[in-house]
Amino acid sequence: MCQDCVKEEYPDRGTVCLDTGTYLANLRECRGCGHKDTLGVINSTTSTTQDSPQEVTEYDHVCGNCNHVIATHAHRFWVEDDYQYYEMSCMLCGEAEDTRCCYPNDPRLEASLF
Ligand SMILES: [Zn+2]
Numbered sequence: 001m002c003q004d005c006v007k008e009e010y011p012d013r014g015t016v017c018l019d020t021g022t023y024l025a026n027l028r029e030c031r032g033c034g035h036k037d038t039l040g041v042i043n044s045t046t047s048t049t050q051d052s053p054q055e056v057t058e059y060d061h062v063c064g065n066c067n068h069v070i071a072t073h074a075h076r077f078w079v080e081d082d083y084q085y086y087e088m089s090c091m092l093c094g095e096a097e098d099t100r101c102c103y104p105n106d107p108r109l110e111a112s113l114f
């Protein structure tokens with residue numbers, strides 16, 4: 001990984017968890033060749049951990065021109081107590097986490113109305 005290519009390392013993205021794609025707005029330029037318009041993705045893997053089931057997606061962001069590795073992207077997803085949890089960590093795309101209820105009516109949301 002290479003912090004010279006990004007504007008901000010691990011920016012806070014709130015609840016925007018990406019398991020594909022690239023946060024291009026945070027790319028300064030490729031240190032290797034100065035290119036900044038296209039990024040590719042290599043080494044994409046998705047695995048599931050056994051004991052506490054989590055789906056882990058990882059891939060590397062590389063310069064589309066010279067294949068310089070800019071950042072490694074990690075995304076995790078799991079279900080716990082009727083809620084879906086998402087987590088993203090990437091020097092380029094930033095850090096984010098999100099929680100969603102598995103049901104259309106989120107009891108926590110309704111509780112907060114009163
Ligand atoms: Zn770099």
Ligand SMILES: [Zn+2]
Nearest residue numbers: 030033063066
């Ligand atoms: Zn490059």
Ligand SMILES: [Zn+2]
Nearest residue numbers: 073090092093
């Ligand atoms: Zn990323």
